[in-house]
Amino acid sequence: MLVPVVLVVVVAILLLVTFIGLFFRLASRLDSRKVSPAWLEEFSLESYAPMERLLDASDFRFLAAQPGYRPEMGKRLLSQRRKIFGQYLGLLIRDFNQLHFLARLMLVHSEQDRPELARELFRQQVRFYFAVCLVRCKVAFYPHGWTALDVPKLLHGLEHMRNQIALGALPPAVGTV
């Protein structure tokens, strides 16, 4: 009989913490001024082009082929590159979240019911976060031999998000693809 009571107490604490977290998020939502059309004007995927090359194995092979190379040099380069890659990834996630917020904002204020857009936005978010988890695991295992980094997949998720915003921005009568 003690087990159900302990279970109830644990669940109650978890629920209370969840509620507090949700209400805090509700009270301090993303600042819409940060996702204005002006922000979208400045936004560019080209900023993330370096990500595709940061952990390219050819750079490390080139370094290893140089005279006077020592393994510590390779490790230091890898460490620096991984750190920079992590920072880029953080910015990519931030921009994805802002784009996604923009798309949800358009959906909420749409004058027509758009369930297909809502479903697609949710799918894109799940795919993007799955891709981020995959990339993080791959970066963690990178020193142990794995070399293929699926950055285009992440950027593809961002592209989908932009397409959805483009579709959402125009009224259906205009018929964008």
Added chain:
Amino acid sequence: MNQPPLAQLLYVVQVVALAALCVRILWTRLYRVYKYFFVYLLLVLLQAAVGLFVPIRSTLYLYIWMASEALVVVFYSLVVLETYAIILRDLPGIATVARQYMRIAIGCAMTVSLLLVRLERTPATIPQYFLICERAVISSLLVFVLLSVAFLVYYPLPLTRNAVIYSAGFAVYFLAKSIALFVANLRYYLWHQVDMGLLVVSVACLLFWVITLSNAGEVKTVVVGHRWDIQDEERIVSRLKAINESLLRTAKK
């Protein structure tokens, strides 16, 4: 009343807080917006007032309490549905999504709630059956409120301060009541201690609403910092096309 002095004091404070909230709702004319909530307050006030004149530990009070509590539970459901109907009205863009989500939320809430029945003792008397049913309904409402708040966090809906305060108060109250009823259903002899704790939470929630609900709280906090017009949309689309072209060039490398 045949209760300890502290319980009697809390009971009186609860009645006073209920009356004060009813007056506040009337004074601010919020009863026009939150109709079911107002009727619920009147019902609970009447229920509490009965306890001042009928001995709490009598059979008469027990049956009056069960009958009125059944009505109160119905009004809990109506109040929760009323809140989200008010929040989600005039938002055609997410009408279908909201409807589907709420159906799923109700299904999940009922499932979670019914699973807990297995942990509770097999009831032997009518009041014990009643408490188990009440616990099941309140737990369902608790999970539903939690899932609904998650929906409100996910979509940047324009919300009134009153709606947030309202939801927060009910979330805390349902959580306390679910725990109280669950514990009481496991250990019936703990009912009076549990009831005391619930009285404290109830008074706290009522005072919270008295202090925070207001006319000014009905002004919607507009999430959009500006209005989106056709020129903004055209700029967004042209920028999106430029980005797509750039990405296609990168992908071909």
